[in-house]
Amino acid sequence: MIAVIDYKAGNLTSVVKALHYLDARDVVVTQSPDVVFGADKVVLPGVGHFQATQLLASLGLTEAVRESIAKGAWFLGICVGLQWLFEGSTEAPATPGLGAFAGICEHFPAKEIKQLDGKEIAVELKSPHVGWNSLEQIRPDSRLLRGVAGGSFVYFTHSWRAPVVNATATVTDYGGAFTSAVERENVMGVQFHPEKSADVGLRVFRNFVEL
């Protein structure tokens, strides 16, 4: 069974639709810690404010996810769901993340340094980062990104990004490299939206469904 956690942040329709399209069996949208604990796979979608993840703690879902990961269930966080795997975010400093990975998510810088005629100049960096950007330095041992070629494009929409860590599975460049997917054993996350990333996104979902 795949439990898709509903914590009232954004729209789950697209994620569930993509899982159904891939013939995933037993997809359950839930807020129940017991259902999450009983699932073989857990998906935490999410667009919106990091603060919204506070509800996970209030509903007892943080503990359920921690225990479910400890007993070996597969976990996939999407967008804010990836950020939540880290220790926290400057978007909501009082709300802790799960802490599966070290580091704090931060806002994109207001400017980026570019090379122009051999000189370094600071140019304005728009945020949010919205649109199709590429996956670089894909870790060859990543199970989530199996069959995804380096340079493949996926769809992003976010203003905070996760730091690059040992468990980073691929990076994307926008005002510097950030973690666009993270993976350590059964714990995985993607900053992009696989449900909105055409064939590449469906491949990532299929890899997860087939684990």
Add this chain to the structure above:
Amino acid sequence: MLTKRIIACLDVRGGRVVKGVQFVDIIDAGDPAELAHRHAAEGADEVVLLDITATHEGRGTLLETVRRAAAKLFVPFTVGGGVRTADDAAAVFNAGADKVSINSAAIARPQLIGEIGSSFGAQAVIVAIDARRGAKAPEDAEVYVSGGRKPTGLRVVEWAREAESRGAGEILLTSMDTDGMRDGFDCELTAAVSQAVQIPVIASGGAGSAAHFAEVFGRGRADAALAASIFHFGVTSSRELKAQLASAGVSVRLPC
């Protein structure tokens, strides 16, 4: 590198895709769900469906159309037309849209922007602005509503800033001056708006060739551009358009 987006736009009336040529003739161009899939398969980075009639009676038809179009669409999908309340928006999201585009309703009640954003996230709210400036400077362009018929007295750049501060995720800027003319986008106006806000600006109105897109992504500083009529009758596909843009040095999603 973040690429420039090509967004296919379907104008829908009574459940069918139509396209006005020179604002008058309406030609039946097909089934919205089928065309949405075809655009995605042919390399469009996003699909927008605009219900140009948006009557109260037509809501059921629209939601059914959205549901059918969304069922197998795995690129971002925006729906506009007739979204007047947060409940209207919720119905469209539940039918499978990722973003809603609001226009007149946001002018009438700007709080609507924040109301939709607080439930579904800012990334889900596009504020569409219909602009007209004639021979005036871009800073003096005026916002129009009711399908471009009614002036509001608001300046485009100021309204774009306000929409952003109220939580809009993107601006869809249509030039009524260039719309339907296939003579190029209003690059000056697009640049003025793009420099005034941090959020992405989608340029619309006037596309007739790949060179027009290259211009609006360069000089016009657009983050994305909408294309409608140039696709419908096989003039070109998004993939062909993007191949031409790539050879002109524009960064686009290819292969796609």
